[in-house]
Amino acid sequence: MTTLLCWLAYAAVLLCLGSFAALYSIRWPALNLYLARQEAHELLSLSFKEHSPKSYIYGRSNCPHCGHILSWKETIPLFSYAYLKGKCRFCQTNISPYYWQIEVLFLLAGLPLLCLPLSLYELALNTIILTSLLCAAIIDYQHKxxxxxxxxxxxxxxxxxxxxxxxxxxxxxxxxxxxxxxxxxxxxxxxxxxxxxxxxxxxxxxxxxxxxxxxxxxxxxxxxxxxxxxxxxxxxxxxxxxxxxxxxxxxxxxxxxxxxxxx
Structure with missing residues (x-):
């Protein structure tokens, strides 16, 4: 029973990390592109009036179609997508499968760590390493x-x-x-x-x-x-x-x- 709970708890951690990585892979490039444009305008002494995109650390998630701010029940990794049947609860627009695909990727890549002879300290650090590498690969694949x-x-x-x-x-x-x-x-x-x-x-x-x-x-x-x-x-x-x-x-x-x- 204890072993099962450990697996479930670690799976939940991986899903949460995957959910954050999916958000990070969208917001980080957008924020860096905004900063690059801002710097270019400043170097050319041009006015810059664009609104800053949301930070990948702060700013609640919202539906990209209708702008509805998502509640915590709508952001549970994997399960919210299944519960909402892949549609926004407000505008009924299809939710991109991108999020749950990244969450599953993190789950599959990270769960085997529990089968290795690692201490809790080593498990935590290797989890950080694996998830950081996956996040880097996703962004490089999409934005080079x-x-x-x-x-x-x-x-x-x-x-x-x-x-x-x-x-x-x-x-x-x-x-x-x-x-x-x-x-x-x-x-x-x-x-x-x-x-x-x-x-x-x-x-x-x-x-x-x-x-x-x-x-x-x-x-x-x-x-x-x-x-x-x-x-x-x-x-x-x-x-x-x-x-x-x-x-x-x-x-x-x-x-x-x-x-x-x-x-």
Whole structure:
């Protein structure tokens, strides 16, 4: 009975984190685009009268169609969508399945952590790492940008995970090496082709993965991510679709590597 309650409680935590991530992945890009436009207007000494979008921390959720402020009963992860039958209670417009899809993704990616021999401290930090990585992958997939906040959170949690351990040096080395690998590749590509082939967001993400899984993991993660990226690029290009940025492949490969390391 106690084990079942632990699983249910942890599942609820993951669903709540997934719900926040879905909201964050919508509001963070909108807020950063607003700030970029504001800065551009200030540099050009132009007036700027746009209203600031809602913060991803503050501001209650509302229906994007009718503007109705949602009550707590309408924001329960997964269950509210099922209870409302996928429609707004006021305007009866279909609710995007995006929210429950992200919540389920977090649930599937995080629940296996309970099967690993982790202390409560390690479980909490690895949960932060996994959810931050998933959030970064979602935003990179949609907007081709990786939030510094996500990479920084992974780095902080990874260092905290190894604090006071002999593995702390390996974590720091993995962090520095991860950034150096991508920064070097970026510099070489820029030198020969006179254009950017990879962003510094990927460098920061790989640095975070190196801090989490250490230097020896980076080559495997890069190999798997590259092969997966090539396969998807060929698949999408044959269908005339736009290619996917590299971040999601790095995140997927690192999570698979992490779980496989316990087998």
């Amino acid at each position: 940008i990786i939030p510094n906040e996500c990479s920084a959170l992974v780095i902080a949690a990874s260092l905290a995970l190894n604090m006071g351990s002999p593995l702390l040096d390996a974590s720091v080395l993995g962090l520095l090496s991860g950034y150096a690998i991508v920064a070097t590749l970026r510099g070489c590509y820029l030198y020969y082709y006179k254009k950017e082939g990879i962003g510094l967001g990927d460098a920061k993400l790989l640095a975070a993965l190196g801090a989490w899984l250490y230097l020896e993991s980076l080559f495997s993660i890069l190999l798997y991510a590259s092969l997966l990226g090539i396969f998807c690029s060929l698949l999408f290009s044959s269908k005339g679709q736009q290619t996917i940025p590299f971040g999601p492949f790095l995140v997927f490969s690192s999570i698979v590597y992490f779980y496989c390391s316990y087998l």
